[in-house]
Amino acid sequence: MNLKTYLSSFLLTLLILFCSSEASYSQNQFKALVFSxxxxxxxxxxxxxxxxLKKLARxxxxxxxxxxxxxxxxxxxLAGYDVIILMSTTGTIFNADQKKSIExxxxxxxxxxxxxxATDTEYDWPWFTKLIGAQFLNHPHQQTLKLNVVDRNHPSTYHLPxxxxxxxxxxxFKNFNPDVNVLITADENTYDAKDGMGDFHPMAWTNEYDGGRIFYTALGHTDWAFQDDNFMKHIMGGIWWAAKGYPVD
Structure with a gap:
């Protein structure tokens, strides 16, 4: 094989690899930004x-x-993304221009x-509080409890008992938005709630607000939660719904 033929073959191989990579890229369902x-x-x-979350994307x-x-x-x-995932953010993290971009x-x-x-974030941004659905109030020590899956008609809860x-x-929570659709509640009779919320204690919900969609779950404090199959399916269903916006019957 002469040099000209070799170079032609090499360039053709690179072109095939590039096209294959581009095809694979274009087949992604949507694009998510994780902000932590x-x-x-x-x-x-x-x-x-x-x-x-990276494994979930893969x-x-x-x-x-x-x-x-x-x-x-x-x-x-942000124009290049379909969904923003707030991964346990806390505090005041955005300036006025950044808030406008998110809105x-x-x-x-x-x-x-x-x-x-994510509910322990941006307490002085009323729009965000309405969007996310509530503000963190308090929590007792980590415990085992019974969660009631009150709406199993959502991608984040299809699989749950x-x-x-x-x-x-x-x-x-405080400043709870009554317009959200609650998916999961905590049974305060099954753990030491101390200053809880009573008979109605939401733990996961969705919200359609100001033209967009929010999925929120209060779960996920521990490292090992992210190794749990049920929990990651819960997260994936929420991401898929928030990103795609497909109706849920």
Whole structure:
């Protein structure tokens, strides 16, 4: 094989590989941004959660990008995503321009997923409180409890039993948005609730707000939650719904 033939063959191989890569890229269902910035308490489970979300993306054919850089939150950058996943964020993490970019993102019909302490975020941003559905109030020590799956007609709960025994840090909430659709509640008779919420204690919900969609789960405090198949299916169903916006019968 002469040099000209070799180079032609080599370039053809590179072209095939490039086209194959582009085809694979284009087959992703949607694109998710995982944002895990904290300016309050930082959960030890965040790295485990980020790794689990990357695996979820690989196994379920969607694209994912992770960052803790709030300067990445711009109109231009967010335009390329279908869903933002707030991975146990805490505190005041966005400036005024970044808040506007997120509002535009939601108003354009896109989705937000909040995991665990996403409700412990941006207390002074009323729009976000309405969107996410509540604000963190308190929690007792980590315990095992019975969760009631009150709506199994959602991708995040299709697979769950009506009574789900789970161990976690059980959040109670304030400023709860009554317009959300509650998926899971905590049975306060099955654990030491202390200053809980009483007979109606939401733990996971969806919300269609200001043109977009929110899925929130209060679960996910521990490292090992992100190794649990039921929990990761719960997360995947929420991400899929928030990103795609398909109706759920």
């Amino acid at each position: 910035k904290t300016k309050g308490f930082r959960h030890q489970s965040i790295p485990d959660g980020v790794v689990a 196994d379920n054919v969607f694209q994912i990008y992770t960052t803790e850089d709030e300067d990445y939150i711009t109109d231009k950058n 535009k993102f939601v108003q354009s019909g896109k989705g937000i997923v909040g995991i665990h302490s 009506e009574k789900w025994v789970w161990s976690d840090e059980i959040y109670a």
